[in-house]
Amino acid sequence: MMHMEAGQRVGVDECAPRSISPRLLELGLADFRDPRGSNMVARCEPFREWVDAASEAGLFQFLRHHDGAPDRVSEVVGWGGQRYVGINFASQDYLGLARHPAVLSAAEAALRRFGAHSAGSEPMGGGLAFAKALEREIADYVGHAHAVLFPTGWSAGFGTLQGIVRPYDAVVLDALAHNCLQLGAKSATDAVHHFAHNDMDSLRKRLHRLRDASPDQAILVVTESLFSMDSDSPAFDRLVSECREVGASLLVDVAHDLGVLGEQGRGLLWESGCHKDVDFIMGSFSKSFASIGGFLATREKGTSYYVRGFSGAYTFSNYLIPPQIAAIRAALGVARSDDGEALRRDALSRATWLREALESRGIRVLGRPSSLVIPFVGPEPVARVAYRSCLENGVILNNIEYPACRRGEARFRMQVTPLHVQDEIETAANVVSAAIKDARLHYSGFAKARARGA
Ligand SMILES: Cc1ncc(COP(=O)(O)O)c(C=O)c1O
Incomplete structure (x- = not known):
């Protein structure tokens, strides 16, 4: 993998239009779950159109993949082709053993x-x-x-x-x-x-x-x-x-x-x-x-x-x-070894740092301390825009929406490993909290209008 720095975005400008069509924020996976029509092939097409358009705008949270190993800092490619380099909080390597x-x-x-x-x-x-x-x-x-x-x-x-x-x-x-x-x-x-x-x-x-x-x-x-x-x-x-x-x-x-x-x-x-x-x-x-x-x-x-x-x-x-x-x-x-004990201690201390860093910046964090740190976002449009902003600013995480949680209760899932260092956690807390606050400022109105059925 080439030398990378978190926050470095490669080739995104040509494929991520900044103005957002309401359709990309309004619709979600669940809206395509029960397509009607006798042609089983043709009825998949609206979903493809939506996925491609949302991906091109950098707003589709699924199907992103790693280009290289899923390390602490990783290079990832969105389904729309955008490349991002970021501190990786989207790897389920809870004890950091993938390269042990x-x-x-x-x-x-x-x-x-x-x-x-x-x-x-x-x-x-x-x-x-x-x-x-x-x-x-x-x-x-x-x-x-x-x-x-x-x-x-x-x-x-x-x-x-x-x-x-x-x-x-x-x-x-x-x-x-x-x-x-x-x-x-x-x-x-x-x-x-x-x-x-x-x-x-x-x-x-x-x-x-x-x-x-x-x-x-x-x-x-x-x-x-x-x-x-x-x-x-x-x-x-x-x-x-x-x-x-x-x-x-x-x-x-x-x-x-x-x-x-x-x-x-x-x-x-x-x-x-x-x-x-x-x-x-x-x-x-x-x-x-x-x-x-x-x-x-x-x-x-x-x-x-x-x-x-x-x-x-x-x-x-x-x-x-x-x-x-x-x-x-x-x-x-x-x-099961003493090394495992130390890794667990590190994993939990880092998760606790991240929880506290987010909370001190005004972000609600769900649940109990574990490898999973879950900043609450709320409306799906806000979460999607904030998610894009996190990737563009060097933090890789997952955006979780209905049906994985209740409607209107989108959240990010950040998976912390013992290998994350304090600087990365501080940076992540800054990026995530700013992304959520900024998206709330600009897209809460959109979300409220949507909730009223406008
Ligand atoms: C609670 C739970 N059970 C089972 C699974 C499936 O495990 P795997 O991804 O190893 O197939 C997952 C995966 O995300 C999970 O979260």
């Missing part, structure tokens, strides 16, 4: 020894004996006895629900639970219900209504230990007691805190002491563990066997590949 020597050498050795490919799915003989150690290690880390590996975290969530829930069962999800959980539930049963985000009274009401109506129905409650769009968590004690009271099973997705929060990085669920009462703990290796992949950990062998027997995502998808397994094992080893 132990991870690199383990992945390289596995690549040389076993090749780049897995032979097939695990049930079809594609498993690798050396991954059995990873199963034991990850199960032990989260406090359960058994684990099943999946090629991605998404397939672990989807595959567990689809594998374990039958059409006559009910699933009750936190309204903001991850897409893999929502779709997994939908694929398994029509009896999919929601409770208000992290609201245990709402969960209780929902569970009792279901139990009163169907005394024998199996119910699975599904939530996350740390929500990545809000950096908040459910009250684990209450979650467990509500499930117990009606005889419901419980699944918790620990993707965003495992490795980085709690004693030895074992996560918030472990820290709460409630992990033993959770039937299904699933997570991802793409956040703290410098790779990609997912797992399901269970207390009982029976549930792990059942998922192995009946999950399409597990049975009909090739097994994890050797360098992936080796990288995950090495990253898990670091996470």
Whole structure:
């Protein structure tokens, strides 16, 4: 990669018109979700037009990619072709292990020894004996006895629900639970219900209504230990007691805190002491563990066997590949070591600096301290313009809008690593707070007019 400085913008002038068509701010992904018409090909075209126009204006927050490694300072290319160089807060490398020597050498050795490919799915003989150690290690880390590996975290969530829930069962999800959980539930049963985000009274009401109506129905409650769009968590004690009271099973997705929060990085669920009462703990290796992949950990062998027997995502998808397994094992080893302890301390201190720096500049930051720092923005038009401004001024982050959060509650997601330094955090706080304030000044009127239907 060429020498870069954050804030350097390459080739943006010729492709980013400064005047903004209202259509680019008014419409969002959700407006294109249900196109009508019998021609399935033609009805995609308005979406393409909108994506291309928003991308050319630098306002489309998706499909940006890295040109080079996703480092602390990275060069990225927007879908519209703009190049930006910035301090990177959009990499899910929570412990900064992506280039850790132990991870690199383990992945390289596995690549040389076993090749780049897995032979097939695990049930079809594609498993690798050396991954059995990873199963034991990850199960032990989260406090359960058994684990099943999946090629991605998404397939672990989807595959567990689809594998374990039958059409006559009910699933009750936190309204903001991850897409893999929502779709997994939908694929398994029509009896999919929601409770208000992290609201245990709402969960209780929902569970009792279901139990009163169907005394024998199996119910699975599904939530996350740390929500990545809000950096908040459910009250684990209450979650467990509500499930117990009606005889419901419980699944918790620990993707965003495992490795980085709690004693030895074992996560918030472990820290709460409630992990033993959770039937299904699933997570991802793409956040703290410098790779990609997912797992399901269970207390009982029976549930792990059942998922192995009946999950399409597990049975009909090739097994994890050797360098992936080796990288995950090495990253898990670091996470459990004294080095891991130091990395966690650094990760949290930097996240706290960034939170405080933003708050001291008048920006509301959502949730609790974690690797995820979530400055609240509000109306989508404001967020889109502020997002563009952040990129142009050398800060790479993600803009989160409906349907990933509620309408009118757009926010930025900044993922902090132990490798970020104080100067970068100060710069980021300046750029982000100025971008949000400036966009509010110029686009709040637009947002209000939109809310009135003007
Ligand atoms: C809560 C949650 N679960 C599962 C996943 C899927 O994990 P992966 O990206 O490793 O497939 C994600 C990814 O963003 C997530 O946020």
